[in-house]
Amino acid sequence: MKECIFCQIAEKKEKAYIVYEDEKNIAFLDIYPITIGHTLVIPKKHIIFHTDLEPEDAGPFYRAVYLVSKKLQKAFQPEYISLLIRGTRVPHLHCHLIPKIKDKDNIFDKILDLHHFLQVRIKTNLEEKDFEEIQKRIRES
Numbered sequence: 001m002k003e004c005i006f007c008q009i010a011e012k013k014e015k016a017y018i019v020y021e022d023e024k025n026i027a028f029l030d031i032y033p034i035t036i037g038h039t040l041v042i043p044k045k046h047i048i049f050h051t052d053l054e055p056e057d058a059g060p061f062y063r064a065v066y067l068v069s070k071k072l073q074k075a076f077q078p079e080y081i082s083l084l085i086r087g088t089r090v091p092h093l094h095c096h097l098i099p100k101i102k103d104k105d106n107i108f109d110k111i112l113d114l115h116h117f118l119q120v121r122i123k124t125n126l127e128e129k130d131f132e133e134i135q136k137r138i139r140e141s
């Protein structure tokens, strides 16, 4: 897509700090990093959501996510690397790789910590039969 900034990066028409590339995917530094090494992995093909990936492109995409994560692990020795895929803001599938750098707080992890804090304290109104129905619905889809 002509007006999509990520397509332009994939086509090398727009500058980006590229850290990885293969036949179907490319990874580059987020220019608004949450942490050092915050990287985006995108498919070169313009799609919006990860559920839009063709089955034959899903494996290579997640393989690229894994390989770039390993590179970040080697480069920065983070405590762990969080993944985030949404597909909004820039409507071209992108997976954020956000390294948790030792002894450095970041807003992403603080939000997830808050989410966990709330999740375990807010009582769900789902009952066992509801979980079983949800399980059945996913398994049979």
Ligand SMILES: [Zn+2]
Pocket: 001, 004, 005, 006, 007, 008, 045, 046, 047, 091, 092
């Ligand atoms: Zn695009």
